[in-house]
Amino acid sequence: MKCAPFEYVRPTSVDEVLAALVAADGEGKILAGGQSLVPVMALRMARPAVIVDINRVEGLAAVERDGDTVHVGALVRHRTLAEQSAHPLLAEAARHIGHAAIRTRGTAGGSIAHADPAAELPVVAVATGATVTAAGARGDRWVAADDLFAGPLMTTLDADEMITGLDVPVPTRWGFAGFARRHGDFALVTVVVAEVRGQVRIAVGGVGAVPLRARAAEAAIGEPVERVAQLVGDELNPTGDLHGSAEFRRGVAVEMARRALASAGI
Amino acid sequence: MNGSPLGTSVPRKEDRRLVTGRGRFVGDLQLPRMRHVAFVRSPVAHARIVSLDAGPAREAGYRVFTQADLGGIVLRAQSALPSYVETGQPALAEGKVRFAGEPVAAVVAADRYRAEDGAELVDVDYATLPPVTVAWDAGAAAVHDEAPDNVLLERTFDAGDVDGVLAGAHLTVERELVTNRHAGNPMECRAGVALFDPADRRLTFWSGTQVPHLVRNMIAELLGLSEGNVRVVAPDVGGGFGVKAVLYPEDVALCAIALQLPGTPVKWVEDRVEHLAAATHARDHRYLLTAGFAADGTLLALRADVTCNVGAYSVYPWTAGIEPLMAGGLLTGPYKLEHYRATVRGVATNTAPSGPYRGVARPASVFAMETLLDDAAARLGMTGVDIRRRNVIRPEDIPYRMPSRLVDDSGHYDECLTKALDAVGYDELRAEQQRRRGTGESPIGIGFACYNELTGLGRAASAGPRMPFRTGHDACTVRVNPDGRVTVFSGVTSQGQGLETTVAQIVADALGVRYDDVDVRIGDTDASLWGFGAFSSRQAVIGGGAAHRSALAARSKVLRLAAGLLEVDPADLQIEDGVVAVVGSPDTTIGLPEVARVAYLESNRLPDGIEPGLEATEFYDPVRGAFAAGAQVAAVEVDRTTGAVRILRYACVEDAGRAMHPQIVDGQIAGSIAQGIGGALYEHLVYDADGNLSTGTLLDYLMPTSAEIPELTIGHVARPAANPLGVRGVGEGGTLGPNAVLAGAVSDALGVRIDELPLSPSVVWTAARRAAEDAGKTPVEPGGRHSD
Structure with a gap:
């Protein structure tokens, strides 16, 4: 249960992340909290050639309320979601995610991108009609949660796109x-x-x-x-x-x- | 400390290192030039190995070992039982693989990552054969040529006139029960480091084993080494539960590899995937039962057919008999019975070998027995309590010869049960259960189990099926050092159960020294003379008995030496807290440091007839075993809409004899109940029809966490056993109850029969729905019959 060899890069901006993903030519994988990725790599069920660690990218860790929507940065940890009060449904959902250690590391963007059909945040995203912001070489695009999930552990995003955040309407x-x-x-x-x-x-x-x-x-x-x-x-x-x-x-x-x-x- | 430390919960000797992160586990061991091993494992359950090509791996710079490279070592578990079919387990598979996960080759590299890279380069071509995963599937392909029907062992226990009594019984109950398959899953998986020193042909094997002396004996024999030149060291070990009482092919392969890489330590640390796939499993059983009862609930006769899935190999050295023979020998448990016939068999399949696991077979067999009693009670209009009281062995029956001819020396089952009922508030629970009926609230149910844990088996009742060794004894050496402090070299081993502490307490008590002045060395075959190790709840009784006897022998020499120095009669001396004093003349004293100094350094002062040195080595064998009575009672609430089972109350009362360290005793009971609850509600190893393990990680093999374990009430009925310390083993008893207790409670809550484990939400939900459907129809009379 040791992962296969891979290259590791740790960019500090979204543009550098995108460049690294393009350079990896489809063999790159973004590492955020690592709570799903690292175990499957250890099992050698995932063998990305390049790991793009986004934990040093700035500006992706905020939870901000904007009218009747809450913006959640891709690097917001589940623990932060569980403790915030701007979006009570997200807080409730985040409290159900795994255990304390998992919530401390795991991220909102990672959970959405991983697209586990049993995970909490994807269900909340679909239920609330959330919108995901995906950055790519051609600029940002906005994908409705209803259109994001393509299958178990699969999204409609391209291999060189990156989730930077999600906008989650606050339900009444x-x-x-x-x-x-x-x-x-x-x-x-x-x-x-x-x-x-x-x-x-x-x-x-x-x-x-x-x-x-x-x-x-x-x-x-x-x-x-x-x-x-x-x-x-x-x-x-x-x-x-x-x-x-x-x-x-x-x-x-x-x-x-x-x-x-x-x-x-x- | 004043007075004896025995019987008090002194601070544990091992905790200074264990709770400060300074434990010394095999995984922590770092040696110069160390290399790491990864095993190439079979991805299929049953296949011929058409070819194995290590060429690409070797060309990439890896050392690769196959069975041929290791000299074809085969482990053959032996038993003198007439029906036993002896089969072999190769260190690395050759010609054929028999379960998914079986080691086929070993790759050595500078670190584990690279070793796994190298393992991927070993190319094995398999021609698959039809697999068998269910032991009661008829007509399956043979796993071993020697056993065309896959039966490796079959034995019938037969007492009385079962058929005649069943024919005349007021009530017969027939049940078919299937129990679930468990992994031991200690926190620390298996681990080993082997180093061969060619200069003097000495092999050192650091191993997370429960049985270092046995491992030394077996490794020396299998590798053709002088036993004195094999040293096995079990440092701190993070749990074992029986799974580490086995000598595995990986252990043997690692040592054989070390022989071929002289001077290079080779390390293998099992990961969790390997553990679930290839460490021993347990409790995959089917029970076909017919029991006869009198109208008053008296159990009259029991006929049983028990099939145990023993997996692909007869586990070394315990054999495929370990589970079936325990199931047959202890099925009747603490219940009086004259007419008993049980045919038990161990059947080979293409699954991981089964082996000893905490409770060995009895969590399953107790479930079977208690299910019969609950079924009969319901049909006879009795309570589960009354039918148990009607049938349990009582103190006045002791010694009670069970129909399997084991002799029960306990008998305090009713007292344990009564105390457990009081602890859960039985009457109040029954009232609450009644109140909820007819309301929309979730129903509650109460379940019971009485059991006898056979502990500390001596030579007359030794664990295991007539193997070529008897595990009834241990040795201990007590050495008083020149400074008067004491070092004990004990044959016991510890996987977290605090044996250093318990042995120190025993020695301090018997020798008459302070607990803090006693250090205990365990787990090193170069240090201690002999011990069989940790299994069968034996160490408190047997290893403890040896420590007690050797401490008394050392005390005797201390007193003789002191008597000579003080010029008094040894009979007039006592020793307490390391001070020898003349009885009735408390001012005439000599300290143990001075006595010890004379023994080692001042032979000029040695009294006549006394040799230098101050140590004693003694063995102890209790000859028979000590039964530990136990009862557990629990109340559960069942959510009919989800099948969720919530444990409301859980109580256990055991006769642990004299508790030497009450906190350790309670810890053993609590831990084993937690393990039992995991086994009853969550844990289940599932193979698909192709023989692939579907529950290959802890994502699917569900272990209980602290959130799943309720508050436990633990009580005691302390009846000293007939051994020098009055102790009974407590390591396993707790695991025996939860299957029966929780299945009984769910059954009581829903008014349904439970025929399979674990009690997963799906199983419970389905049972609840069946009950709801049945409630709308005429009541069904399932299985049994009334003859009146």
Whole structure:
């Protein structure tokens, strides 16, 4: 469990990061908190030729409220997210991420870029309709969370693009419910309900290749909570795995949806 | 300190280094010219090795060793049991691989990173064979040619008239139970450094082993070295739990490599992936059970068929019998029974070998037995408490000969159970359980387990299935140094359980010196004469007994020498806190430093007939073992919507005999219960149909953390055992309960049967849903029958 050889660069600006990624010609990988990347490198399941360490890049570590949106820099640590009060839903979600050591190192940008469908922040991003800022050689572009996640551990970003931050609308009402086997584990199912600009959005993590919108359930908002929660379950197409059958996951998703909706007061 | 330190929780000797980060583990060892080893491991479960090409790795500058390079060393675990089929385990696979993770070649490099780079260059071509991963799959391909049916051992325990009594029983209960597969997972994985000095043909092997003297004996034999020229050192070891009581192919390969690289230390530190894939597993069992009960709940007869998945190899040196024979021998546990027939077998599969793991088989067998009792109680309208009280061995039954012919010397099960019930507030819990019924609140359930832990086995009941050695004894040397302080060279080993402390307490007590004046050396075969090491909850009884006896022998010489110097009768002397005094004449004293000085430095003052030097070496063998009674009770709350099980209360009461260090005793019990809770709720090694380990990292093999372990209430019923210190072993008992207790509690909460472990949310959720569906129908009568 020792990683394969790689080159290591530690730029201090976004432009230098982008240049390093271009130079790596698709074989580069950004290192931020390293909480997902380093273990898979140790297992030699990831073998990037160049590690681009962005921890010395300035200006990416702020949480700032701008009207009804909170801007989160890519290098904001989960611990900081958990402790801030500008975005209570993000704080709640961040508290569910791993253990203290993981929250101290892991970053918001890293979690989004890693695109683990069971991770907390991608579900929050989809539920709130967050926008990700991606810097690239051709300048910045803004990608809606709904369009960002392409599959397990895959995004629609190019290999020479870098997430610099995300803008997360602050919901007027929200609910977060996750079920994990142990304290600190990735949840088997996470449901996030967020009312943003008058519209209720529901996202489900852990039951598909990407965080899923429960659109039929969203359309049924206003009906009894049990009915809406059941619709969340009906829309899913989970698969069975080590931790349980597809039916079990669907059942837990319905319950998490019920809890999230109830907690949101919807 | 005044008075004996024995029985008090003195500060632990080892904690100064362990809690300040100054522990000395194998991984910490740095030697000049040290090289690092990585193993090339089989990626497939069962295959012929068509070819192995080390050429590219060697051309890149790596040293590569194959089984042929090491001289074809094969480990053959031996047993004299008639049905035992002896098979071999090569140090490195040759011709065939039998489980995914089996070492095939070893690569040596300047550091571990490069060694793993080199391992990737070794090209092995495998022709896969059909794998078998489930021990009760019929018609599977043979893992070993010697055992076409894969049965490496089968034995039937037979007592009384089982069929006749079952036919006439008021109630029979039939169950099929499957238990989950565990990894030992000590915090420190396996580790070794081997160094061969060619000048005098001495091999030193630093190993995180629980059994250094056994390792020395086996390594010397396997490598053809003089045993006195093999030194095995187990420095600080970070947990073992039985997994490190095994001599592994990697250990042997490492030492064999050292022989070929004279003067170069070679180091291998197992990583977690290797540990989960290739260190021994345990408890992959199936129990087919039929039990007969009288109308009053008396257990009349038990018929059992137990199949244990022993993995790809008969574990060295304990054999494939370790789990099946323990399961058959202890299945009836603390319950009186005359009519018992159990056929147990160990079946080879293409999975990692199974071996000793804390509790050996009994966490599974206790689950099986307690499940039968709960099932019968429910059918007979009794409580789980009443049916246990009806059947447990009682003090007046002692010594009780179990149907497997083991002799129980404890008998305080009812007392343990009663105390545990009081500790959880049993009546209050039952009232709360009743109150919740019919409400929408999550149901609660209460579970029980009574068990007997067989500890400190002497030669008459030695651990293991008729192996070519008997593990009933240990040695200890107590040396009073010229300055009057004491160094003890004990054959015990410690993986964190504080043996330095316990041995020092015993010696200080028996010799009559201060605890602070005793230092203990353990884990070095060049320092201590003999010890079998840590397994079978044996060291407090056996190693402790040897320390006690050798301290008494040293004391005897101290008194004889002092008597000569004081010109009194030795019988008139006592020694306390290192001062020898004449009884009734407290002013006539001589300090141990002066006595010791005479013994070593002033032979001119030696009394007649007394030789120089001041040390004693004694062995101890208890001949029989000491059973430790135990009972555990827990209450859980079950969330029907998620299958989550929350432990509300957990109590354990054990008869640990005389507790020499109460805090260590409680720590052993708490740690073993935590390990048992992990095993019951979370831990499960899963192989897919191709024989790949699906739970290959700690992301999927779920260990409990402190957040998952509830407050534990630990109580004691201290009945001294019949050995010099009155002690019973406590290392494993805690693990025996949680499977049964938590399965019983979930079953009680939901009114369902639990037939498989672990109690994952999925299993519990599915059971809860089944219960809800059944509640809407006519009650089903599952499995059993009433004959009236």
